Amino acid sequence: MDGNEDSKQRFRALYEACIDEVYGYVYLRTGMKADRAEDICQEIFLAVYRGMNHFRGDSSERTWVYKIARNKITDYYRKSFRMSDEPLSADDEAVTEFEDKVGRVEDLVEKTYNSQCVADCFRALPEHYRMVLILKYMDDVSVKKIAAVTGKSAKAVESLLQRAKASFIAEYRRLCSEEVG
Amino acid sequence: MDAQRDSFMKSALGTLGEGVVPTAEQKERIFESVLTEARDHPLRYRIREFITICPWRFAFGAAAVQARPAYC
Numbered sequence: 309m310d311g312n313e314d315s316k317q318r319f320r321a322l323y324e325a326c327i328d329e330v331y332g333y334v335y336l337r338t339g340m341k342a343d344r345a346e347d348i349c350q351e352i353f354l355a356v357y358r359g360m361n362h363f364r365g366d367s368s369e370r371t372w373v374y375k376i377a378r379n380k381i382t383d384y385y386r387k388s389f390r391m392s393d394e395p396l397s398a399d400d401e402a403v404t405e406f407e408d409k410v411g412r413v414e415d416l417v418e419k420t421y422n423s424q425c426v427a428d429c430f431r432a433l434p435e436h437y438r439m440v441l442i443l444k445y446m447d448d449v450s451v452k453k454i455a456a457v458t459g460k461s462a463k464a465v466e467s468l469l470q471r472a473k474a475s476f477i478a479e480y481r482r483l484c485s486e487e488v489g
Numbered sequence: 490m491d492a493q494r495d496s497f498m499k500s501a502l503g504t505l506g507e508g509v510v511p512t513a514e515q516k517e518r519i520f521e522s523v524l525t526e527a528r529d530h531p532l533r534y535r536i537r538e539f540i541t542i543c544p545w546r547f548a549f550g551a552a553a554v555q556a557r558p559a560y561c
Contacts, residue, residue, distance in 0.1 A: 316524070323523075327516055332509040340505075346519055349511075353523045358538075423504035430505060445498045446506070473498055480501065 319357050326373045327353075333374075337381050337442055339435055340427065348384060352377050382457055385439055389458040422484060429479040437472035444469055 330352060335345040355376050363372060430438060443449040443457070451469070455462045511519070540547045 319523075320520070323520055327519070328510045331511040331515070332506065335509050336505055342515070346511075346515060349519050350522045350526070353519060354526050357523055357527050421501050421504045426501045426504050430502070441498065441502060445495070445502045473494055476498065476501075477494065 315357075315360060319353075319360060322356065322360070322369055322373065323353060326370060330373065330377050333377055334381065336446065337439070338384060339438055340431055348380055352380050355380070385443070385457050386459070388435060388439065389460070425484040426480070429476055429483050432479050432483070433472065433475055436468065437475055440465065440469050441472050441476060 327349070331345060331349055334348045334352070335342070338344045338348055352373070356373055359376070363369065367375075430441075433441075440454060440458075443454050444451075449457075451462050451465050454469075455465045458465060460468070
């Protein structure tokens with residue numbers, strides 16, 4: 309077996325071990341769009357394939373693959389925010405207006421969540437809203453770090469988060485009212 | 490109220506991660522694309538890698554080419 313075939317086999321084993329988790333990770337963070345997730349997974353595993361021979365073994369291969377995936381997703385966020393048209397103002401009036409529309413959430417908190425419904429509400433949001441919500445509530449990234457990734461001020465990110473949250477809750481009320489009711 | 494909303498968001502979004510896996514066709518497609526891309530553009534990749542890993546060598550090389558005497 310030559311070296312090329314050997315690295316292909318090694319790559320195949322690593323790919324099989326990681327693709328499901330990596331795809332799930334990417335899919336959620338790229339707006340739940342299958343074709344986009346596929347493209348980014350391709351970029352991630354291409355970097356894995358090319359870097360495999362330089363991998364020094366400082367961590368497990370799985371951790372290394374995840375690190376590459378995280379970096380690619382951060383690049384994706386940067387690019388997406390750069391292209392986003394939304395003015396990220398820290399306009400308090402706009403936030404207050406949203407807050408008034410959403411009201412209290414006690415009635416929602418007690419319920420069991422229907423994941424399909426949550427996914428539909430999530431898909432209905434603008435892309436930059438989805439991104440900040442994922443960063444904040446799934447990845448536990450601080451506002452300061454989100455600001456660094458997006459190139460915005462912390463106050464602007466805070467305001468964007470409030471709007472994103474309010475939009476999601478309003479959408480949840482609208483689409484999932486039967487579950488909530 | 491903010492804490493309650495945060496808790497709602499965390500719980501709701503937590504359900505999104507459940508059971509998203511690629512289909513067998515998607516897995517095969519991604520795998521094949523990676524191998525094709527790696528095979529078709531090795532030179533472009535090597536040049537980019539060289540510039541990324543040793544930017545000074547690239548810069549000195551480019552400067553040397555630019556600064557060569559006219560009679561060469």
